[in-house]
Amino acid sequence: MQSAPAAQRGTGLGPRGIRAVIVAPRTFGGERDPTPPARQPAHPPGWWGAAARSQPCSMRKMLAAAVSRVLSVVAQKPARRVLLSSCNFSNKATFEMKSCDLYLLEKGPPVATVLTREDGIKYYRMMQTVRRMELKADQLYKQKFIRGFCHLCDGQEACYVGLEAGIKPSDHVITSYRAHGIGYTRGLSVRSILAELTGRRGGCAKGKGGSMHMYTKRFYGGNGIVGAQVPLGAGIALACKYMGSNEICLTLYGDGAANQGQIAETYNMAALWKLPCVFICENNLYGMGTSIERSSANTEYYKRGNFIPGLRVDGMDILCVREATKFVADYCRSGKGPILMELQTYRYHGHSMSDPGLSYRTREEVQDVRSKSDPIKLLRERMLSKQLTSIDELMEIEANVKKEVEEAAQFATTDPEPPLHELGFHLYNNNPPFEVRGPNQWIKFKSIS
Numbered sequence: 001m002q003s004a005p006a007a008q009r010g011t012g013l014g015p016r017g018i019r020a021v022i023v024a025p026r027t028f029g030g031e032r033d034p035t036p037p038a039r040q041p042a043h044p045p046g047w048w049g050a051a052a053r054s055q056p057c058s059m060r061k062m063l064a065a066a067v068s069r070v071l072s073v074v075a076q077k078p079a080r081r082v083l084l085s086s087c088n089f090s091n092k093a094t095f096e097m098k099s100c101d102l103y104l105l106e107k108g109p110p111v112a113t114v115l116t117r118e119d120g121i122k123y124y125r126m127m128q129t130v131r132r133m134e135l136k137a138d139q140l141y142k143q144k145f146i147r148g149f150c151h152l153c154d155g156q157e158a159c160y161v162g163l164e165a166g167i168k169p170s171d172h173v174i175t176s177y178r179a180h181g182i183g184y185t186r187g188l189s190v191r192s193i194l195a196e197l198t199g200r201r202g203g204c205a206k207g208k209g210g211s212m213h214m215y216t217k218r219f220y221g222g223n224g225i226v227g228a229q230v231p232l233g234a235g236i237a238l239a240c241k242y243m244g245s246n247e248i249c250l251t252l253y254g255d256g257a258a259n260q261g262q263i264a265e266t267y268n269m270a271a272l273w274k275l276p277c278v279f280i281c282e283n284n285l286y287g288m289g290t291s292i293e294r295s296s297a298n299t300e301y302y303k304r305g306n307f308i309p310g311l312r313v314d315g316m317d318i319l320c321v322r323e324a325t326k327f328v329a330d331y332c333r334s335g336k337g338p339i340l341m342e343l344q345t346y347r348y349h350g351h352s353m354s355d356p357g358l359s360y361r362t363r364e365e366v367q368d369v370r371s372k373s374d375p376i377k378l379l380r381e382r383m384l385s386k387q388l389t390s391i392d393e394l395m396e397i398e399a400n401v402k403k404e405v406e407e408a409a410q411f412a413t414t415d416p417e418p419p420l421h422e423l424g425f426h427l428y429n430n431n432p433p434f435e436v437r438g439p440n441q442w443i444k445f446k447s448i449s
């Protein structure tokens with residue numbers, strides 16, 4: 001049965017359109033520096049901004065011309081263009097969003113929000129980075145640098161960037177095997193993700209995890225068994241409650257996983273114990289090659305918690321996801337127990353690298369989502385429409401992202417593989433050395449934490 005195009009099925013993916021780049025974040029080992037990325041030293045926003053903004057236009061042009069000569073030497077960029085266009089940027093703007101559908105809730109997230117220029121640029125860079133990283137992974141897979149499983153998440157970028165924007169770094173996240181994007185937004189560097197995919201020593205799991213098993217602080221993977229991360233997420237939320245940390249756990253799973261029995265069991269326990277757990281169903285319309293209409297008797301996943309309140313969110317709109325995430329995070333933190341959030345989204349690639357993704361959906365359907373609902377295009381259009389950025393600046397961001405991803409790929413294809421004798425290392429944290437059995441009982445590996 002051929003499913004109808006996404007837009008016709010009322011997926012909430014409204015017509016929209018965009019593209020972009022940014023400044024590479026500093027990295028420390030596998031993790032990104034948690035401080036916000038610095039602007040290029042050649043043209044930081046603060047050094048001329050306040051003075052220049054208060055000048056009349058002709059004075060701004062004179063100032064730009066003078067500074068241009070100095071900057072063109074050090075910045076290797078058309079400084080006049082940067083200065084002039086930056087003068088006209090707004091610092092923030094208000095945007096309206098699609099309202100969320102609610103279940104057992106009287107009030108939902110706001111339908112309008114303020115986006116600062118700084119945040120907009122940050123989100124744009126992050127979404128572009130995830131997109132480019134996934135396209136690079138696709139290429140490395142086809143070149144046979146990456147072997148085995150590989151599930152890409154391009155198309156779903158607004159979910160990951162929006163979720164991270166709505167929680168605290170101290171909160172917790174666990175997800176399925178489609179883990180590259182959210183691993184990045186949780187703090188992993190592109191380099192450590194790509195090197196993990198190629199099985200190299202510099203990978204975030206030291207080259208021993210691969211696509212489905214990436215971790216960093218307060219990010220628990222990367223789980224290959226469909227739905228198995230959901231009870232684990234409730235367990236993490238139980239720990240948050242037990243420790244009285246006022247932290248929450250975002251527990252992600254797909255529309256396919258939503259039909260599993262263990263998900264219903266977990267809803268029950270989480271509600272019973274009022275756990276600070278946000279159940280997040282990434283509804284990308286398909287579980288492998290099966291459309292939601294063929295797999296689910298009830299495709300309103302935000303209502304599937306039965307006794308747990310829920311909301312359905314436009315997962316292609318970063319602002320919608322951010323505001324909804326703040327809303328559900330506040331709900332959980334206030335001690336009311338779990339809440340369910342369905343993110344309506346779409347994956348551009350097939351389920352995994354062995355799935356061309358076009359036997360169960362049409363090329364036109366994918367193209368339709370790309371042209372009307374792409375999350376990066378949407379943010380781009382919004383920011384341009386309210387003068388939060390310029391095309392030049394976005395292109396500069398794109399160029400920087402491209403460079404960062406290229407350098408990461410270079411590392412991921414040249415870094416050595418972990419040595420064989422380290423195969424059993426790092427199984428446990430802070431454990432005295434012990435021996436592990438290999439594929440047969442005569443092969444022994446030493447395990448060192």
Ligand SMILES: Cc1ncc(C[n+]2csc(CCOP(=O)(O)OP(=O)(O)O)c2C)c(N)n1
Nearest residue numbers: 178224225226254255256257284286287288
């Ligand atoms: C317990 C279990 N059953 C089946 C599989 C094979 N499998 C891997 S992904 C998948 C589909 C899951 O779809 P969904 O939950 O919608 O997530 P998406 O891939 O769309 O992100 C299946 C059936 C598995 N890994 N684990």
Ligand SMILES: [Mg+2]
Nearest residue numbers: 254255286287
């Ligand atoms: Mg799915």
